[in-house]
Amino acid sequence: MGNILPDYNNLAVNGVFYRYTPNKITEDDMLVKVQNLNPNGGYIFQETDDWSGKPGGIEIRKVIGLEYIPKELWGDGSITVEGTGTIENPSVVYSYRYDDNCATPLDNPLCPGYADAVRELVKDETVIEIYDALKDDNAKQEDTEVDYEEEEQKQEDVEKDDRLERALAINEESLDIGNSLIQSQLLLAMNNSIQMQTYYAQKLDGGVYKDSIVLKDKNLPDNKYSAILDLSEDMKHNELVNLQYRRIK
Amino acid sequence: MIKEIALIGIVAITTYGGSKSAFALDVPISAEVTGSCIISVETNGTYGQPNAYKLSTASSDGGQMPVTRVDVTLADAYKVKFTPPDSFSSSPTLNDVVTFTGDTEIQAVSDATGMADYETNKVETGTVDEYELTATGSSWFKHSSTATNGGDRAFPSGNYTAYVTAECIAL
Numbered sequence: 008m009g010n011i012l013p014d015y016n017n018l019a020v021n022g023v024f025y026r027y028t029p030n031k032i033t034e035d036d037m038l039v040k041v042q043n044l045n046p047n048g049g050y051i052f053q054e055t056d057d058w059s060g061k062p063g064g065i066e067i068r069k070v071i072g073l074e075y076i077p078k079e080l081w082g083d084g085s086i087t088v089e090g091t092g093t094i095e096n097p098s099v100v101y102s103y104r105y106d107d108n109c110a111t112p113l114d115n116p117l118c119p120g121y122a123d124a125v126r127e128l129v130k131d132e133t134v135i136e137i138y139d140a141l142k143d144d145n146a147k148q149e150d151t152e153v154d155y156e157e158e159e160q161k162q163e164d165v166e167k168d169d170r171l172e173r174a175l176a177i178n179e180e181s182l183d184i185g186n187s188l189i190q191s192q193l194l195l196a197m198n199n200s201i202q203m204q205t206y207y208a209q210k211l212d213g214g215v216y217k218d219s220i221v222l223k224d225k226n227l228p229d230n231k232y233s234a235i236l237d238l239s240e241d242m243k244h245n246e247l248v249n250l251q252y253r254r255i256k
Numbered sequence: 257m258i259k260e261i262a263l264i265g266i267v268a269i270t271t272y273g274g275s276k277s278a279f280a281l282d283v284p285i286s287a288e289v290t291g292s293c294i295i296s297v298e299t300n301g302t303y304g305q306p307n308a309y310k311l312s313t314a315s316s317d318g319g320q321m322p323v324t325r326v327d328v329t330l331a332d333a334y335k336v337k338f339t340p341p342d343s344f345s346s347s348p349t350l351n352d353v354v355t356f357t358g359d360t361e362i363q364a365v366s367d368a369t370g371m372a373d374y375e376t377n378k379v380e381t382g383t384v385d386e387y388e389l390t391a392t393g394s395s396w397f398k399h400s401s402t403a404t405n406g407g408d409r410a411f412p413s414g415n416y417t418a419y420v421t422a423e424c425i426a427l
Contacts, residue, residue: 026364039368061372066364068394 012078015105019075022102023052024068031063031092038089041069041099044082051080063092075104293334293389293424298396299323301420303403308410311403321398323363324422328389331370335388335425340401341418342383348414352406358420359400360385366393388427397422 012018023041031037036059045051054071086097109118113125303311304318313319326336340358344350362378365371370391379386389395399420405411 029368056368058368058372061368062376065362065372065375066396067366067368068364068396069366 011084012081012101012103013105016107016110018078018103018105020078020081020101020103021073021075023054023071023073023099024102025054025071025086025097025099026066026068027086027094027097028066029056029058029063029092029094031058033060033062035091036060037063037092039094040087040089041084042087043084045080046082047080051076051082052084058092059090066096078103292328292330293336293426294327295336295422295424296325296327297322298325301399301401303401303416303418305411309405309408311411311416313399313401321400322420324397324399324420325394326389326397326422326424327394329392331392332388332390333427335386335427336397337384337386337421337423337425338397338399339384339421339423340399341403341420344403344416344418346415346417348412348416350405351412352409354406355404356383356418357402357404358383360397360420361400362387362395363398364396366395367391371395 012020025041027039029037029039037057039056039058040053041056042050042053052071052073054069056067056069081101084099086094086099088094107114109115112118112120112123113128115121299320299322301313301322302320303313304315304320305311306317310317311319313321315321324338328334338360340356340360342356344354360378362371362375365374371393374387374390374395377388379388387395387397401418401420403416403418
């Protein structure tokens with residue numbers, strides 16, 4: 008197991024994750040055991056999957072949590088198949104933690120001298136190499152490629168000029184054809200503009216009409232007799248309404 | 257304008273009764289129900305285009321099957337239902353009727369004994385697949401989808417999106 012788990016002090020495994028795909032016929036019995044030997048005898052870890060009577064071809068992914076078992080107790084690992092069938096694409100991953108008793112102060116924030124070590128780390132001036140493009144062979148090669156691109160660009164420019172001349176010649180002809188129409192549209196626009204200017208130029212005599220009456224705020228008391236008036240109006244109204252229900256003698 | 261004034265008589269009635277004291281206590285019963293069935297997307301899918309009129313998630317067609325993970329903490333309490341897409345949720349303006357096909361298969365399980373039969377016991381209704389989650393743990397499902405444009409006409413260029421619907425239903 009020493010080849011798999013790293014050589015850190017106080018390393019302890021706290022989980023195993025494994026996956027594989029069984030190949031089997033549904034009717035067959037098959038047990039798959041994922042396990043690690045214990046140097047002191049037996050197995051330190053063993054997980055059994057019973058595929059008996061189950062179809063194959065379905066991958067299993069399993070995570071087993073453990074309570075920090077020291078590395079020294081982990082022997083060689085294996086996957087064994089009992090019964091009829093095989094497995095494909097097996098993978099076993101171990102989860103672990105380690106504590107090397109603060110061999111270096113930066114191992115753990117709880118280690119003595121951690122803050123000083125971090126401060127020193129931050130102060131450490133690393134030498135930065137300045138890149139010189141002129142000494143870079145790749146850059147020189149790029150330079151020659153740029154030359155090629157420039158030549159290609161010049162050729163394209165010449166072709167563009169030819170195309171532009173032809174296009175301008177065509178444009179001149181079309182301009183001659185459309186010239187009279189454009190002229191007439193311009194004249195129309197100018198005439199409209201002149202006509203509109205006559206309206207814009209007109210001014211109406213007027214001025215400012217200031218308010219001549221100013222009402223000053225005063226206290227307007229409620230009319231004490233309004234309620235009596237309202238009631239009398241209501242009574243009259245009711246009387247008139249009730250008239251229609253009286254018998255005519 | 258009519259105004260009516262109503263006079264309301266207020267009668268205060270007081271009742272007298274003998275004073276009695278009673279003690280009561282509410283006894284709480286609390287429970288916390290956590291998500292017992294959790295669906296998460298493990299892998300997003302992509303359509304490949306094996307020809308002009310077909311989009312497919314099959315890897316042989318250049319696509320990628322979406323994978324869904326379902327975690328349950330209670331056995332025999334839920335079933336999960338997957339409905340493959342029957343239309344694009346977003347696409348350019350289509351030039352013909354698109355036919356969709358789809359399927360769901362179990363990809364992986366976390367328990368051989370309890371979950372290996374999920375695929376065998378799957379209930380298929382049309383393209384809708386239902387799995388009864390009879391064991392606790394995680395199970396992974398892969399979904400395939402194919403969209404074929406009518407009349408073998410080429411799909412208009414643009415971005416296409418379709419969704420697989422996954423539902424966890426309490427039994």
